[in-house]
Amino acid sequence: MKTLVLLPFQLHLKQPAFQRLEDEDVILLIEDLSFYRTHPFHKKRIVALMSAFRHHEKTLKALGFNVRFEQGDTKEILEGLSPDELLWIEATDADIKAWQASITDELNIPAFFSQDAQFILSEDDVKKRLPKRPYKMDPFYREMRKDFSVLMDGKKPYGGAWSFDKENRKKLPKNTNIPDPAWPEIDEMTRDVMALVDEAFANHPGTTEGFRQPVTHAEAEALASHFFDARLKTFGPYQDALTTQYKDVSHSMVSQALNTGLLDPMDLIRRAEKTLDAGVPINSVEGFIRQIIGWREYIRGIYLHEMPGYHDHNHYQHTRNLPHYYWDGDTKMNCLKDATNHVIDDGYAHHIQRLMVLGNFANLAGVDPKQVNDWFLEMFVDSHDWVVTPNVIGMALHADGGLMATKPYISSGSYIHKMGDYCDHCHYDVKKKTGPDACPFNALYWNFIDRHQETLAKNPRMGIPLSVFKKMDSDQVVELRKQAETILEHLESL
Ligand SMILES: Cc1cc2nc3c(=O)[nH]c(=O)nc-3n(C[C@H](O)[C@H](O)[C@H](O)COP(=O)(O)OP(=O)(O)OC[C@H]3O[C@@H](n4cnc5c(N)ncnc54)[C@H](O)[C@@H]3O)c2cc1C
Ligand code: SF4
CATH class of the missing domain: 1.25.40.80 (Serine Threonine Protein Phosphatase 5, Tetratricopeptide repeat)
Incomplete structure (x- = not known):
């Protein structure tokens, strides 16, 4: 008897692995809580995966598959069932892939790994x-x-x-x-x-209240x-x-x-x-x-090419901690307040919030890329390591030095102002670069250009902001440096 062990994100109905199943073979769904404890994941992410997995048992049964749903430790359950052959759908996430391989080795059962139909390409x-x-x-x-x-x-x-x-x-x-x-x-x-x-x-x-995913x-x-x-x-x-x-x-x-x-x-x-x-x-x-x-x-x-090791990039040598408002939404910066509260409430923010508000600010503030990556992995309903890591390390933070994005996606407050209405209702003034009520994105943006001038000079796509910075008079540069220093000292209370 063969046993196909599905994981909670492998719910595609046309999995190639199904072709290998004969009548007596079993599809096994194990609700293993340790799977949701590898990181402090947002409650709504756990509900989405766990509920979809439970519903999948019904769906597969209705389609005529021989399905078994178990709760407990995956390895112990597999040891108890002792199948003749294990079928897995190989995970893309490196840690889950390694976990599948180690269980297979420990059980010493012949195993076959097939592709996940959720992707177009193998x-x-x-x-x-x-x-x-x-x-x-x-x-x-x-x-x-x-x-x-x-x-x-x-x-x-x-x-x-x-x-x-x-x-x-x-x-x-x-x-x-x-x-x-x-x-x-x-x-x-x-x-x-x-x-x-x-x-x-x-x-x-997060909270389970207001759960809305299919x-x-x-x-x-x-x-x-x-x-x-x-x-x-x-x-x-x-x-x-x-x-x-x-x-x-x-x-x-x-x-x-x-x-x-x-x-x-x-x-x-x-x-x-x-x-x-x-x-x-x-x-x-x-x-x-x-x-x-x-x-x-x-x-x-990119993830498949660059793993292992993609998490470790830190091109700009950033080491600061992620400020508390990424977890509690309590900040006077209206754009960040809106985006972080959306994430805390729903486990979701749309692409430009992720890139140009949440990622951009963390990068300008010099936050350690690993902390940013973990936050994105833990707080979003749609997160998986394969999609978070290139988007955070590569796209949002440019921490890989440009392996996948030709330039850092950084901006001052003017981009956020141009693209929306956040600045109309903000404690800070997007038009100001210095002073107590100046938009923090402004001085931090120029400070980023200032600090990384040498590295950015090698990037032709950064030519315009670099030349604008170089044309600033020295008093303005000194003022901007002081402003950025004050902001970074008070990062937790912006
Ligand atoms: C810092 C950062 C973190 C991200 N984390 C995730 C994540 O955890 N999970 C995730 O699925 N996407 C992630 N993305 C990509 C993208 O932001 C989300 O896919 C998108 O916001 C999801 O909302 P949507 O389904 O309404 O997407 P739409 O804007 O409607 O786009 C349609 C679909 O296109 C795909 N897509 C779009 N952009 C990307 C992209 N850059 N990478 C991969 N797929 C993309 C998604 O499947 C998305 O559902 C991240 C992007 C950034 C910049
Ligand atoms: S003024 Fe600055 S902090 Fe406030 S919403 Fe605009 S960009 Fe964000």
Whole structure:
């Protein structure tokens, strides 16, 4: 008898491993609480994974599989069952992959590892498509479009361009109507899990209250369908918008479901393509498709190439601690207050909040990249090491020195002001660089350029800010240095 051991993020219904199962073989789902204790994960992340896993037992049974659901320690349960052959779906996260391998070794049972259907490319294929450092997203994305015939007009990109990003950098106009995402109703099974998490994970951050993620394929499907019907059309133009009008702007909110296997990436891409017939603009359709066939696969490829060791990069030698407001949201900086509270409440913030508010500030403040990476891993419902680490170490902090992003994504308050309305209601003044009420992002930004002049001079994409800094008169530079020093001394009380 073969036993396929599924993990809580391996819920895709077309797993290649299913092909190896015969009638008497078993799919084993083990609710092993130690799996959720490797880090102090946000309570909503635990509820999402645990509830989806419990629901999956029902789904697989309804499909006719021979399913067994157990609670306890994975190794002990496997020892007790003593299968003839173990089947695993190989995890992408390096620590989980190592754990699968060590259990297999210790049990000394023949084992077979298969690919996870939640990705478009196999591990080998994605690695081959990123042949050398520094990795480049654009050629990767174009090849993916061509090879999978996505948004193609013969050999040319549909609409005449590979990217329509220039049309996708708009601030959200006041009174724009964006329907809320179609969050599912919470059922009895999820309520039970929420009670369990409240008790067994009481000291973990966040709350189970207000849990909103899909936990079945049908719920994830409803969330995605509603996005295509009602929200995709505004996804493109307001993709980078920062606003207090809508928590989630027009983002699809599918990341957690995709990373758990409740949704299929290629299916989402094909459905996005079809919305062109319904009049959804190409800049929205292409923008969304690029995130999935481009960024999501690219990020995984980098992780696979760069592990082990990707967590250890610290290009700018940053050592400060992450300030308390990343955990309690208590800060006078309105942009950070909004983003951190969204994370604390929902285990979610959209991409530009993650990159240009949360990541940008941590980088400007010189926070140790490991602490930032851990925070992103622990606090988000959609987090997994394979997606967090390249996004944090590579994209947000540029701590890998440019292996995946051509320049650091740093900005002063002016970018945040340009992209939204946070600064209109802030204790600090975005127009000021110095003084007690000056926006902290401003002096910290110029201080970053100042401190890292030598390194940044090697990067042609940093030429403009460097030359602006060099043209500043010496009094201004002294003032900015003093201001940055004061801010960093009082980092915990901003
Ligand atoms: C610092 C930082 C941390 C991040 N941590 C995570 C994380 O833990 N889990 C996660 O899934 N994504 C992460 N991302 C990528 C991205 O921010 C999220 O995928 C996105 O915000 C999820 O919301 P959404 O589903 O509404 O995405 P949308 O904006 O609607 O995009 C659609 C989908 O594209 C994919 N996608 C878009 N950008 C990326 C990217 N840079 N990397 C990988 N996939 C991408 C996701 O699957 C996403 O669901 C992170 C980005 C940054 C800068
Ligand atoms: S003024 Fe500065 S701190 Fe305040 S919201 Fe704007 S960017 Fe953020």
